[in-house]
Amino acid sequence: MDISPDNRTHRTKGSETAARVRGAALRLFAQNGYAAVSMREIANEVGVRPGALYNHFSTKQDLLKHLMLSHMAALMEAWHHQLGNPSASDPLDTFVRFHIRYHLDRADEVFISYMELRNLEPQNFKQVETERRKYEAILTGILEAGSKAGVYAVEDAKVTTRAIIAMLTAIPSWYRDNGALSRQQIEDLYSTMVRKSVAPGLPYEPRENG
Amino acid sequence: MDISPDNRTHRTKGSETAARVRGAALRLFAQNGYAAVSMREIANEVGVRPGALYNHFSTKQDLLKHLMLSHMAALMEAWHHQLGNPSASDPLDTFVRFHIRYHLDRADEVFISYMELRNLEPQNFKQVETERRKYEAILTGILEAGSKAGVYAVEDAKVTTRAIIAMLTAIPSWYRDNGALSRQQIEDLYSTMVRKSVAPGLPYEPRENG
Amino acid sequence: MDISPDNRTHRTKGSETAARVRGAALRLFAQNGYAAVSMREIANEVGVRPGALYNHFSTKQDLLKHLMLSHMAALMEAWHHQLGNPSASDPLDTFVRFHIRYHLDRADEVFISYMELRNLEPQNFKQVETERRKYEAILTGILEAGSKAGVYAVEDAKVTTRAIIAMLTAIPSWYRDNGALSRQQIEDLYSTMVRKSVAPGLPYEPRENG
Amino acid sequence: MDISPDNRTHRTKGSETAARVRGAALRLFAQNGYAAVSMREIANEVGVRPGALYNHFSTKQDLLKHLMLSHMAALMEAWHHQLGNPSASDPLDTFVRFHIRYHLDRADEVFISYMELRNLEPQNFKQVETERRKYEAILTGILEAGSKAGVYAVEDAKVTTRAIIAMLTAIPSWYRDNGALSRQQIEDLYSTMVRKSVAPGLPYEPRENG
DNA sequence: TATGAATGAGGGTTCATTCAT
DNA sequence: GATGAATGAACCCTCATTCAT
Incomplete structure (x- = not known):
């Protein structure tokens, strides 16, 4: 399943239905989980009978793979x-x-992309995981470069990467558009927190603990 | 009334089954997700017919609820x-x-507890969520007290709580017993990172960004 | 399964539970139908676990048979x-x-007794049907005797029996204790109707009809 | 668009299945009772897998409702x-x-229609009951008109309606095509009985009874 | 007698998917 | 492309019944 842009040609008409299927599946999978969403539900949401979905995606798994791979591609882009x-x-x-x-x-x-990894069949999982690693490598690279330059104090860049990504990625799970904090405030808060967490010059020593 | 030693096995056989059901469900739900695990699979794992599960848990949902509530209770304890x-x-x-x-x-x-929240029926969700908030309130309290005492620099204790919890909770998703870092090392790394992220005296100012 | 009175001795203690089981089954079968009532429901109603029912009746079918045979016996008595x-x-x-x-x-x-006949296993059905025929034979006898004596005009005593029994037996399906008609009024109405339906001296001729 | 004759078989295959489902359900429900008949049995009878039934009726209850409502509609028509x-x-x-x-x-x-009323869910019951009342109102109307005209002697037209309908409706429960009485004879017998039961000029007085 | 736990069968229903039209 | 109907497998759950205690 190729999602590189120049391959789009073979879907010239763009199939508006396919796009609506992706949209419906995206929302439903996010809301209820891949395993808990049926092709019927997706079809209903699109306003089409279940059989029609198979004109656009060969299986439910294929639909999930598409969503995840194209998300990773868009993120990288x-x-x-x-x-x-x-x-x-x-x-x-x-x-x-x-x-x-x-x-x-x-x-x-x-x-x-974070919740449904385990529902990907192994081959698809590998593809997505590869993309994810590329993305995380960006942050690791930043940390390593900064560390080498003495701008950050990072003991283990990979672990730090995971810690930061986890922290940031959880934001959408509680963020509400009309919540107490604006996006800008959240950006500021987290940026501060992250940069402090890797700041040099704070000689916190690992210590024993009971 | 009964003093023979081997009859305790009969007496407690029932509760033992319930415990094994919890154990099997725990492992399978964690591995494949609540929605993707069938009662038959759980029964197979326990070595019992599916119907027997219902002597111990009234529904699959009830089983999930039990797992999550007792986890939260044990955590608090x-x-x-x-x-x-x-x-x-x-x-x-x-x-x-x-x-x-x-x-x-x-x-x-x-x-x-983090992945299957959305598979809880509303009433059960509310119960679990209440417990989770109590746990998070512990950290929020620590941050607020430290902040007031000038030991930590925290702009928004609740947001900081979520950031720290997210960071820490993600650890088991990549930790492996025979991995590069020992538990102690992980503890040290994260403890350092967390304490720095709320350390006072680090003049990182929020800044504009396009 | 003997329900003749002098056989009661072997149930000397009377087993109050057995009686309550009969009572609960009676009400539930009447309300929801034999097939739609579970042994669990009956047990619940009695305040006992399902297994306990089998100390009193060997099967669900046996319970139904008991109810029907003892009803017929009581009716005849x-x-x-x-x-x-x-x-x-x-x-x-x-x-x-x-x-x-x-x-x-x-x-x-x-x-x-009228609704659950088809849920009796053949052998039990035969027993109950025999009793029912004995009861209907009473009315048939009355009609035949009266007919011979010229008091009633009945063309076919067996068919007339069925017609009258059907008419009367339907009463409880609509009768309500606090309804418009008292029991006495219903008795009077039906008695009049029945007696007129077999009255002699009304030369209604069978006639063609399109 | 299609003029080939044999393609009509495909076009109508679906509705034919629905009709055969109704037919099979009708026979089986009548024979064994709604609660005692499984969707699997119906499917077997139709020659289809159980799941296919749900292309035509959304639930077993829906199937029963359809049977009863369409019977009442056909009767009225x-x-x-x-x-x-x-x-x-x-x-x-x-x-x-x-x-x-x-x-x-x-x-x-x-x-x-008479046996499975109690297996209708309340909302469906109401619908069917409404139709049944309309049908019974026909007879009540006849009795009331004849009573007013002095042609019949009826004390309570509604009760008399129930009595007559019960009497007549029971006929199919014992009638056999090759039985002792022809349909014509049954018609004649019952017509005579019914008309006598409401005949005027028969001085049967209600009487006391202990 | 009553219980708790188990069984084996089967309940109604939904699933992803196929395919002729 | 979309539909209606079908499949075969599987779903959660309930059933009557058994039996050691």
Whole structure:
């Protein structure tokens, strides 16, 4: 299943139905979980009979794979686009803000991408996992470079990556558009927290604990 | 009335089954997700026919509810027990280490408790959510107290709570017993990161970003 | 399964539970139908676990058979007792009033006896059917005797029996204790109708009809 | 668009299945009772897998409702059609003969309609009950009109309606095509009985009874 | 007698998927 | 592309019944 852009040609008419199927599946999978959503529900949401779905996706699994791979592709593309607009700011700050923004904009995609990994068949899992690792490698790279330059104090860049990503990725699970904090405030809070967490010059020593 | 030793096996056979059902469900739900696990699979794992499960749990949903509520109860009890062994150390450090240890010991319970929330029927969800909030309130309290005392610099204790909990709770998702880092090392790393993230005296100012 | 009275001895203690089981089954079968009532429901109603029912009745079918056979036995006994108090009145009138009274007093038994015949296993069905025929034979006898004596005009005593019994037996299905008609009024109405339906001297001729 | 003759078989295959499901359910419900018949049995009878039934009826209950409502509708339509062929005969006689004929022709529908009322969910029960009352109102109307005209002597037209309908409706429960009495003879017998039961000029007085 | 736990069968229903039209 | 109907497997759950205690 190829999702690279230049391969789109064979779906020239664009199949509006296919897009609506993706949309419905995205929302329903995010809301109720892949295993708990039936093809019938998706079809209902689209306004079509279940059989029609199979004109666009060969299986339910294929639908999930599409959603996850195209999310990862879009995420990577967005990051590369972001890099095209270089800012003078700290790259960690840039990454944190980018991640928060993107993940708040695509809450459903993000949620699925983290929750439904185990419902991917092994081969599909591998593909998605590869993409995910590439994304996380971006942050690891930033941390390692900053660490080498003495800007950050990071003991284990991979673990730190996981910690930061986990922290940030959870935001959409509680963020509400009309909540107490604006997106900007959340960005600021988390950016501060993250940068402090890897700040040098704070000689916290590991210590024993009972 | 009965003094023969081997008859205890009969007396307790029932509750033993219930315990084994909980155990099997716990493992299977954690591995494959609530919706993807059938009562037949659980019964097979326990070595019993599916109908027998219903002597111990009235529905599959009831089984999930039990797992989640008893996890939360055990977690709270463990924390209160921990408080009984007071240490001179920083309470944030104590909490972080406690959380990591407990969550690495109960990876399945933790995983279910975060992943299967949406599969709880509303009434059960409310109960579990109440317990979860009580637990998170512990950390929020620590942060607020430390903040007031000037030991921590925290802008929004509730958001910080969520960030820290998310960070810590993700650990069991990648930790492996024979992995690169020992539990102690992980504790140390995360404790350092968390304490730095709320450390005062680090003049990271929120800044504008496009 | 013997229900003759002198055989009661082997159930000397009377087993109050057995009686309560019969009572609960009677009500539930009448209300929801034999097939739709579970042994669990009966047990619940009695306040006992399902297994305990089998100390009193060997199967669900056995319970039904008991209810139906003992109803028929009681009905016959009541009729014979009624004959012991001879009245000067017309025997058809006597039968109609007896039937109405008895059936209004034992609505559940009657209902079951007519509705659940098909749920009896063949051998049990035969027993109950035999009893039912004996009861209907009473009315047929009355009609035949009266017919021979010229008091009634009946073309086919067996068909007339069925017609009258059907008419009377339906009463409990709509009768309500606080309804528009008293029991006495119903008795009077039906007695009049029945006696007129077999009255001689009304030369209604069978006729063609399109 | 399609003019080939043999393609009509495909077009109507679906509705044919629905009709065969109704037919099988009708026979089986009448024979064994709604609660005792499984969807699997119906499917077997139709020659289809159980799941296929749900393409035509959403639930077993829905199937029962359909059977009962369409029976009532057909009955009412048949009566109105009968009214279109006016006969010079007594309307009570007309009704009785109509009822007997229709009910002997549709023994299964009739049987179900009287036996399975209690297995209808409340909302469906209400619908069917409404139709039944409309049908009974026909007879009540005949009795009231004849009573007012002095042709019949009826004390309570509603009770008399119930009595007559019960009497007539029971016929299919014992009628056999090769039995002792022909349909015509049964019609004649019951018509005579019914008309005598409401005949005026028969001075049967209600009387006391102990 | 009553219980708790189990069984084996089967209940109604839904599932992803196929396919002729 | 979409539909209606079908399949075969599986779903959660309940059933009557048994039996050691």
